[in-house]
Amino acid sequence: MSSLRAILEGPVLEAAPALLGRRLRSRIGGVITEVAISEVEAYDGANDPASHAFRGPTPRNLTMFGKPGGLYVYRSYGIHWCMNIVVGEEGRAAAVLLRGGVPTVGAEEMVRRRGREDHLTDGPGNLCQALGVTGEHDGEQVLGRGVISLRKGTTPAEIERTARIGISKATESQWRFVAAVAT
DNA sequence: ACGAGGATGCTCT
DNA sequence: GAGCATCCTCGTC
Secondary structure (H helix, E strand, O other), X not given: OOOHHHHHHOOHHHHHHHOOOOEEEEEEOOEEEEEEEEEEEEEEHHHOOOOOOOOOOOOOOHHHHOOOOEEEEEEEOOOEEEEEEEEOXXXXXXXXXXXXXXXXXXXXXXXXXXXXXXXXXXXHXXXXXXXXXXXXXXXXXXXXXXXXXXXXXXXXXXXEEEOOOOOOOOOOOOOEEEOOOOO
């Protein structure tokens, strides 16, 4: 079993499925919430027309060009926040979009933040809201014990691979990975 | 269960 | 000015 750091330093198509089952924890305002990651997508920088980094660095996507383990948070449709974990060598701008999880710690707080009791952490926007992740966390480092931290978990038995959701370019690439994960 | 449509504001052309 | 890596509500089946 590779270390989290080794996974994040490797190829994005290997890192994405390897993140399934691992935990993502936030500690915001002293409150801890955590999920087991169940749904991700790979984006491969300049090699991927669907990536925000396809046309090179801009103020928005700058975090993607940094070190692996960086948290790239962007605003989606003017309303929601979505987060990625930067993967691969610095400057490549590959990243894994976190699209869903299963609550493991702090479900009550997630209910409060979401304003409802169901669909707490399914979908990238909902996941960020449940964990309290916003644009101010863009650039945080998830390797280590910061505000947002990636942790070990249980490797899922089976992983489903499909096309990515909600994109109009590179729709043929099967770069979405989904699994039933243990809590 | 599933699909259509609107909200909403930033980013880049 | 167009186009979003989305989500919710309400309609229909």
